[in-house]
Amino acid sequence: MQAFTTHKGIVAPLDRSNVDTDAIIPKQYLKSVKRTGFGPTAFDDWRYLDPGEPGMDHSQRRKNPDFVLNREPFDRATILLARENFGCGSSREHAVWALTDFGFRAVIAPSFADIFFNNSFKNGLLPIALKEDEVDSIFKAVEANPGLELEIDLPNQVVKAPNGSTYEFEIDSFRKHCLIEGLDDIALTLEHADKIKAYELAQQEKTPWLFNDLRGNVGG
Amino acid sequence: MAGKTLYEKLFDAHVVHEQGDGTALLYIDRHLVHEVTSPQAFEGLRLAGRKPWRTGAMLAVPDHNVPTTNRAGGIVDPVSREQVSTLDRNCQEFGVQEFPMADMRQGIVHIIGPEEGFTLPGSTVVCGDSHTSTHGAIGALAFGIGTSEVEHVMATQTLLQKRTKTMQVRVDGELGPGVTAKDVVLAIIGKIGTAGGTGYAIEFAGSAIESLSIEGRMSVCNMSIEAGARAGMVAVDEKTVDYFRDKPFAPTGEMFEQAAAYWRTLKSDPDAEFDKVVVLDGTKIEPQVSWGTSPEMVGPVNGRVPDPSAESDPVKAEGMRKALAYMGLEANTPMTDIQIDKVFIGSCTNARIEDLRAAAAVIKGGHVADNVTLAMVVPGSGLVREQAEKEGLDKVFLEAGFEWREPGCSMCLAMNADRLEPGERCASTSNRNFEGRQGQGGRTHLVSPAMAAAAAIAGHFVDVRQA
Numbered sequence: 301m302q303a304f305t306t307h308k309g310i311v312a313p314l315d316r317s318n319v320d321t322d323a324i325i326p327k328q329y330l331k332s333v334k335r336t337g338f339g340p341t342a343f344d345d346w347r348y349l350d351p352g353e354p355g356m357d358h359s360q361r362r363k364n365p366d367f368v369l370n371r372e373p374f375d376r377a378t379i380l381l382a383r384e385n386f387g388c389g390s391s392r393e394h395a396v397w398a399l400t401d402f403g404f405r406a407v408i409a410p411s412f413a414d415i416f417f418n419n420s421f422k423n424g425l426l427p428i429a430l431k432e433d434e435v436d437s438i439f440k441a442v443e444a445n446p447g448l449e450l451e452i453d454l455p456n457q458v459v460k461a462p463n464g465s466t467y468e469f470e471i472d473s474f475r476k477h478c479l480i481e482g483l484d485d486i487a488l489t490l491e492h493a494d495k496i497k498a499y500e501l502a503q504q505e506k507t508p509w510l511f512n513d514l515r516g517n518v519g520g
Numbered sequence: 521m522a523g524k525t526l527y528e529k530l531f532d533a534h535v536v537h538e539q540g541d542g543t544a545l546l547y548i549d550r551h552l553v554h555e556v557t558s559p560q561a562f563e564g565l566r567l568a569g570r571k572p573w574r575t576g577a578m579l580a581v582p583d584h585n586v587p588t589t590n591r592a593g594g595i596v597d598p599v600s601r602e603q604v605s606t607l608d609r610n611c612q613e614f615g616v617q618e619f620p621m622a623d624m625r626q627g628i629v630h631i632i633g634p635e636e637g638f639t640l641p642g643s644t645v646v647c648g649d650s651h652t653s654t655h656g657a658i659g660a661l662a663f664g665i666g667t668s669e670v671e672h673v674m675a676t677q678t679l680l681q682k683r684t685k686t687m688q689v690r691v692d693g694e695l696g697p698g699v700t701a702k703d704v705v706l707a708i709i710g711k712i713g714t715a716g717g718t719g720y721a722i723e724f725a726g727s728a729i730e731s732l733s734i735e736g737r738m739s740v741c742n743m744s745i746e747a748g749a750r751a752g753m754v755a756v757d758e759k760t761v762d763y764f765r766d767k768p769f770a771p772t773g774e775m776f777e778q779a780a781a782y783w784r785t786l787k788s789d790p791d792a793e794f795d796k797v798v799v800l801d802g803t804k805i806e807p808q809v810s811w812g813t814s815p816e817m818v819g820p821v822n823g824r825v826p827d828p829s830a831e832s833d834p835v836k837a838e839g840m841r842k843a844l845a846y847m848g849l850e851a852n853t854p855m856t857d858i859q860i861d862k863v864f865i866g867s868c869t870n871a872r873i874e875d876l877r878a879a880a881a882v883i884k885g886g887h888v889a890d891n892v893t894l895a896m897v898v899p900g901s902g903l904v905r906e907q908a909e910k911e912g913l914d915k916v917f918l919e920a921g922f923e924w925r926e927p928g929c930s931m932c933l934a935m936n937a938d939r940l941e942p943g944e945r946c947a948s949t950s951n952r953n954f955e956g957r958q959g960q961g962g963r964t965h966l967v968s969p970a971m972a973a974a975a976a977i978a979g980h981f982v983d984v985r986q987a
Contacts, residue, residue: 317839318714318814322954327935331585331599333559333606335667345956354599383835385715388748389954390933391650392557393666414684414718414750415650415664422668472682474543485668486568489676492537492545496573496678499536499547509771509779510549510643511576 302424303482307405308451309378312368313442317383321395321416324387329354330394338394339401343369369402373447381438382409386427387416396423406452408459410435421475424482426452428459428469437465454480523789525686526755527721530661530786534644536678546681548673549643550660552629553580553616555607556935557648561671562610572614573677579638580611580618583628584935588898588925591621600936627901627927630654630742630868634734635901637767641756641783646673651868651951653744656753657737658760659786661721663750685719685795687749688788690726693802698985700878701736702870702949702968704728704800705743706808706818712798714816717749720796723788724754728802734763735872742869743951746815755787809855809981810953810966812843817953818966819855821983827851846955847963848943856981858965862946863888863895863922863976864958865969867932870949871900875969876908879949880916882973882987888921889979896923896938898930922976934959947975 326344331354340358341347347369349362363370369377380399386409387395396419399407406426420427430438441461442448451460454476459467478485504511524532536545558580565571572578585600587593595601604621611618619625625632630651633639645655645662648670655662669679689708709716722744729737737754744752754760761780764770771779806820817840819826828840828851844851849858865871865879876899888895897917899905905927908914914924931938932950940946940962949972950957953964967975974987 315838316842317835320814320952320954322933322952322957326956326960327933330556330935331597331603333563333603335560335563345960351960385718385748388714389650389745389952391648391664391666393560393648393668396666411715411718413715413748415666415745419666419668422666472541472543474539474541474680485680486570486672486675489545489672489678489680492678493676495537495545496547496676500574500677503547507642507779507782509775510640512769512771512775 301422301482301484304405304424304426304454304479306451306453307378308449309405310373310376311379311381311438311442311448311450312374312377313439314368314380314382315439318385318388319382320389321387321392322389324395325392325398328352330392335397336401338398339403342398342402343367378403378405379450379452380404380407381435381442382407383435384410384432386412388413391415393419393422396420396425400425408435408438421479422485424479426454426479428452430459430467430469434467523792525788525792525794526659526723526753526786527661527686527751530642530644531683533642534661542682544681545678546644547678548646549577550633550639550645551578551673552633552645552647552652553578553670554584554629554647554649555582555603556584557667558610558670559603559606560667561674562614564671565674570675572616572674575615577677578616579633580607580616581626581629581632582607582621584929584933586621586928587936588928588930588938591926597937624902624906627904628868628871628929631871631900631904634658634738635767635903637764637770640764640770641760642786646679650745651742653750653752654738654742654868656741656744656751657734658763659753659756659783661751661753664745684721687717687720687722687796687798688794689722689724689798689800691724691728691800691802692726693728695728695731695802695805698807698970699805700968700970701732701739703805703808704802705740706810706815706966707805708800709743709747709815710808710818711800712747714746714814715748717744717747720749721751721753722747722749724752726802729754730757733874734759735874738872739869743815746951756783807968807971807984809971811847811849811855812840813846813953813955814843815951815953815966817843821855821971821981823855825849825851825853825855856983859891859945859980860947860965860975861891861893861944862940863892863972864898864931864946864948864950865896865972866898866900866930867950868900869951870969871898871904873904873907875949876904876913879969879973880913882970882984883916883920883977886920886977888976891979892976894923895921895976896925896931898925899927901927931958933957947972947981
């Protein structure tokens with residue numbers, strides 16, 4: 301996983317609440333069996349005027365000139381700013397892959413849906429929840445100064461604006477550690493393999509019906 | 521000390537190891553797998569040279585991409601075909617049991633889990649699909665995960681989890697005639713909002729929830745995620761125990777009784793404390809119709825499309841204006857004046873046998889209205905389809921002008937060929953009315969199976985109690 305320590309970049313204002321993962325990456329692109337290549341179709345229905353299908357050359361499609369990510373300088377943005385409940389709906393991690401493939405390193409919103417929030421950390425995308433009035437003030441600052449760059453400092457849990465404003469944010473300490481180090485969860489968990497096996501042995505006595513396996517053996 | 525909630529009991533019973541900061545390694549008993557969110561996880565295992573920890577805890581089925589017509593002809597779309605055959609190959613390579621497309625037991629992953637007795641009370645259930653919350657209806661701790669977590673569960677049979685907050689949603693009182701589980705959950709989402717349950721596990725309780733069948737409770741728990749909660753659940757009672765008496769993978773004989781004795785303990789203690797309690801009066805819930813592009817944008821069928829100018833919160837008002845523009849609706853229009861083009865009865869929310877019976881009961885004798893260009897019924901599984909045909913429901917639907925399809929997710933999310941065209945308006949028993957969900961530019965109204973059937977016959981929304 302790509303590590304995250306500090307990042308400075310242009311902020312793209314997406315002034316919508318309840319941005320769902322269907323909007324971030326529509327269903328037709330979920331047919332891919334890969335983790336990459338979702339960037340050109342991020343926000344497909346809002347970004348293009350013509351319908352898109354997998355396998356198309358998306359650079360040849362008609363772009364919606366009104367959509368924020370099609371406008372200079374937001375097409376180079378690396379920080380996405382949105383309203384409450386960002387990433388609601390489907391569990392598709394493709395939504396996170398679409399944002400990172402587009403170039404985003406962080407999303408700032410007043411709140412996030414749980415599954416999207418979780419998926420972000422697995423891919424080095426930092427979801428930052430700020431207070432509603434703080435998000436609102438960043439929207440206003442970006443409106444006054446398109447191209448405004450924010451600086452995110454994860455070790456110190458703070459977002460800095462060019463005018464000197466700072467916004468502190470909360471983050472779970474374990475997630476922060478994994479993100480800064482770019483750690484692989486699975487390798488970490490497998491350090492506890494003995495404990496998992498011990499749990500399984502104990503449970504086979506307590507709830508044997510859950511170990512009446514369909515096929516194969518218990519234990520890795 | 522206060523007693524434990526059902527969520528806490530289920531969570532505590534599955535903790536393998538706990539870190540000082542409260543992050544727990546949670547053991548996963550049942551892992552459901554489908555073709556859309558698994559290929560990158562299998563590939564991850566392959567690249568790291570890892571094997572699944574316990575293939576016996578996994579069951580795979582293709583559902584999102586499968587065609588609902590002419591199964592014998594295979595999948596026409598080459599990209600969809602590749603995704604389904606990738607699942608087949610991965611399951612073969614890693615030794616995972618799969619119900620492939622041609623299997624009689626194939627169906628929507630959340631329909632076949634309980635139907636097979638693969639997901640059981642007291643188990644932890646995950647799937648790379650947000651509607652995994654469905655299985656909470658049987659007293660399981662069930663929630664959706666992303667593909668990285670799918671790979672984590674495959675490789676370790678565990679997940680890193682922190683305890684969430686707990687919310688009790690209590691619906692008391694007798695539901696009126698024509699008011700179904702779907703109306704109850706839509707009313708709940710309308711009340712608490714689409715982010716109302718974010719950060720919580722919801723336990724649905726109260727006499728109205730207890731009065732629902734296990735299938736009805738599944739419809740309610742299914743849509744927990746539409747209220748923001750990853751997990752929704754209902755306490756075990758005798759209906760739950762009886763539901764598993766004849767399921768293929770459920771325990772039998774003495775072991776069944778042993779399991780049942782444990783299952784009966786799966787309820788919140790009387791003195792358990794929830795972080796939040798929401799109460800609804802079940803007697804006041806009316807048949808619901810959604811009018812916007814978020815499941816919280818919903819109201820009673822006898823109401824009107826709301827007016828954004830009456831909304832005091834400017835962000836909310838702007839959201840409503842965007843939704844009405846997308847939906848092609850004017851504020852203050854009576855819901856029953858809204859004409860529809862298509863009807864979809866199906867999805868993991870409402871494609872079980874009781875849903876089909878409820879729809880058929882409304883249809884009997886009537887015919888799909890002339891302005892409705894397509895009305896389709898997509899059973900949730902091959903076994904649901906077979907049961908419906910035994911009862912003659914297929915004939916009721918066909919004679920009324922509905923199409924009777926093969927099982928799958930179908931037009932709930934339109935990954936297969938079943939979709940809305942731009943501007944088309946659909947009465948749908950599915951779970952999401954997001955922009956483009958049922959096809960780019962399509963307009964979705966969420967309703968119960970009975971309400972969808974009534975709308976199909978009338979050509980517009982009607983109060984099923986007067987249909």
